[in-house]
Amino acid sequence: MSFNAGKFNPSEWSAHVPSAPTDDRPEEVKAEMEFGKLTSQKWLATAKYDAKKSFKAPIADDPPYFVVIMTYLNYLVLILIGHIRDYFGMFFTPQHFTAMLSKNGYPPWYASFESFYPRRLKARMDDCFARPIHGVPGRYTACFNRISHDYNKHFLYDGTSTECLNLSSYNYLGFAQSVGKCTDDSVAAVEERGTSAGGPTDVSGHADLLRNTEKILAKFVGKDDSLIFSMGYGTNAHFFTSVLNSKCLVISDSLNHSSARFGIRLSGAAVKVFPHNDMVALERILRESISQGQAKTHRPWKKILICSEGLYSMEGEYCDLPALVSLKEKYHASLFIDEAHSIGALGEHGRGICEYFGISASRVDIMMGTLTKSFGAAGGYIAADQWIIDRLRVDFSTNCYGEAPPPAVLQQINTSLRIIDGQLNGDEGKERLQRIAFNSRYLRLGLKRLGFIVYGNDDAPVIPMLVYTPAKMPAASRMFLKYGVAVVIVGYPATPLISSRIRFCVSAALTKEDIDRILAISNIVGDKMCLKFGSGMAGGEKHPGDWKKGIHPRWSLEEVLAKTPEDCRKEMY
Amino acid sequence: MDTEPRETPQFIASLAAILAELWYALLELFLKVPGGALVLDYIRASHKNDPWRTLLEILLALVAIRYFLASKYSQDEKDKVELSEREVDELIADWEPEPIVPPLRRDERWQLDSIPLINGAVASVHVSVEDPKSGEISDNVLNLASKDYLSMSSNEVVKENSIKEIRAAGVGACGPPNFYGTQDVHVRVCEDLARFLGAEEGIIYGQDYCTPTSVLPCFLKRGDIVIVDGGVSLALQKAALISRSDVEWFNHNDLDHLEEILENLEEDLADGPLNRRFIVTEGLFENFGDSPDLKRLVEIKNHYKFRLVLDETNSVGTLGPNGRGLPEACGISRDEIEITIGSMAQALGSSGGYCVGCEDMIYHQILSSNAYVFSASLPPYCAVAASTSIHLLEDSQEEGKINPYLRPLVENSKHLHQLFRDSKPLRNLVVVRSADYSPVVHIRLNPDLRKSLGLPEGYGGPGSSILNAVKKGHEDLYFDSLYNTESYILQQVIDQCLKKKVLITRTKRVLHQELLPVVPELILHCNAKFTKAELDHVYKVVEQSLVSTFGDITKEDVAKYTSVLNN
């Protein structure tokens, strides 16, 4: 539904971002918009890893050459025109460049090259970013309608919004809800405990709710104890300083999240980067680092920390945990896993990457994760053995200088964890887990069969669909939006220059019929924009062995919808 | 005989022809590369004008290529030791890493037990505290450990609006601000913050402690200059450090020293490139409870054309007639402060951090501030809570009067300070470090007493054994026994107060992360909701505990405390 649709009165367009209209629909309707009811018991699956097979990195399909060339050309044109516009613009219309030009003897706020990419490339598709929403970012999300008359410099709003099917929010288990047990508990937490945590945990106090939630969380991930912070980014940003110094080495996956990279930089430790998921390179670096020691002095490293993510949010790929664990044990290094996207979303019971691979959590030294993605809350945690947590509790700078998580957020984590674990609401947690597993598998296989190039592992709830050419990013995003689907587009610099993509974040809140609809819309978008380049090597062929014969998977939508819901639950490719 | 000389030119000619053909093939290939034609045209044109320049540019290109290749086989590669496979295996078998963190020492364990265990609301003025050993619960404890100075966290309107928002949008925002994570209420709170503080625009962050380390690096890069007050909080220290710009420190609140530094820099600056220049200070110092002379500071920074970064984490909501921070208190326009950083988790009774300033500055953060771009938005209800607090303050504001929300806080802060300052029994025992208007009372041991007890002037800081240990990576030396003991004795005071149902706290610092010297302090946070009688009671209780702990303390007692910790 659209709020106030039809109003469409141009005189009412305003630069002011409107406030949420009142939503007086009955609670059942709202609940259904936030979390769709399961339509059939058939649409459930369990995400399990077959330990007998060794871990295979997912195959990344390559686009045809002309796509690559067109992509580079595209960037070249954009960059050239950008520079020309900068050159003449600063000369003729300096009023648009106030931040980049010195004034009255003050240096510019930032250099023009520092902001070249956002101004000259991203600004062209700014309408696809930061679109304000209102209400619950659940199964649907209400996006404000807006237009721009000056190439995205300013936006005008008319106060109306459109509810779009939501594939953009990190809401893996569908806990973004305004009705239900979690919300009731969180509301009660505000009533009883107020809105603020009053200050840092070590100074203002370790609340019973925080203690209790830390224990539940630790038990859930399989560790002795944990620390919870009010921001996931901040957890990574300040963790490494607490454990490393300049005589330590971090070996970090090349695709690690910016927060971990920032944290490592802040710690002053030496860093070596291994190519994403390349375990051979990792072993080589480990052997070399241990045998060569520190640079120049050749003294042995004090500590070596391997740093990886459970599920990579731009690729939809897991880390190769079995290999990571065996390497770290073989070389006596420590292992840090960021479970931001895998906790709650992977494993039969949602316990993350360790459970998925059937590896005991005790073999990972530091388990970090965020509470923003699967639990409908916010914040981050560090879980580890008791002696590590004891040290960190007094020495982690956020605990002494930064705010503790506020009560309602903690309560949301607490209640949702108990639901996932089956302590509350019976089988609700199990259903959510099985729905996200099914939805992820169905959408991924469906897209592959339609002919798209899709990255990632089958069970991963993040599904990147490659579009390559930068111009197709905003075009696709706008088209999806026109059909009522909110998707996220990511391009350079968050991805390699060439591989711009649309990222679908699947949620347990979606029904099978929603996925059908997304497939149908993707099919139209894909045909219109020429996005179907899949060769079949990554799966999706009609008959096994097709791609070797050069037959590409191009199923019709009807065929996909008819067969994929069943097929996706089996290991096919 | 005459054939030979004829043949040579022919051979050369054919070679030249082949070379020319090759050259053209190359050129053609180059032309096919997108942009190649442009480059060629450029070279041709420049060659025509100045052939020497072509040579120079080719040489430059060669140097650049060499430099790039060299940096790949960096230092590491060069000073690598040749090792056989067997030697490598042996070295690997021999390598013994340190534990991931040093386990808590026996004499540090008390620190863990000294974290107050609160049951129920943490931020309110009366709390229940659980005893970590016996599990006994002590109700109705007066809470001077919370930074919720205006009690906004338990304000009925703030709570009601927050609940409404949870009922409308759930708890989490579930996405970064640039990817469908911006809700209408986030936009509102940015507007409210900017309007309330008198700035053009605002931006919010998920956590206050992450804000400075994310904001400053947006505007400070290598080669830029930042001059920082030598008493700033850890977050600002780290922010200055991580930006990799040139950092200079001036003595805490010593503006003469600041001018001296600027004077010395002026010549260098006049000649050098126009790099970015900032002065960083706090509105109300986290570490001292005092403020800089803002009027003079603004004059200085304008004179030298530096920009000012003011961290108002502690001062917004507590200073100025309406809580608009230090500028309001000093009668200075917010426009004079280029970057203001603050917290919504303290006086505003919510959660998260913010930055306000001019449009250009905020816009750049939207694109390039790490903690904004790479993190989920603040939960919407937290934004609503902060907005509500701001509206409450604004709506009750009256021209020429102190805001009714702030008045009790201002009075209480003054009263509590006076009690300690005028105290006879405490005169020789402690000094009050904070200014009377500060809602946080900083109490440290009298310097004479500290000297007589053999305690140093400060712990850590430049040149200290701890920072040397950090440099060398000796984690077992991160520990300072005297610091530990002094903190422990202060904790005895806190424990005694707690027995009498008064919860106060002390500075909790991570010594090895602090770049500046630290002195342990007792900390009392005032609150607008305390009555005079309660504060008198607090004072009495703290006074008794201080007197009984420090009344006739000797050097031997300090040693005794240390040995207690080791048993």
Ligand SMILES: Cc1ncc(COP(=O)(O)O)c(C=O)c1O
């Ligand atoms: C791997 C990883 N770590 C940390 C974070 C930061 O978490 P938060 O959004 O809770 O700050 C993210 C979020 O995008 C992430 O993807």
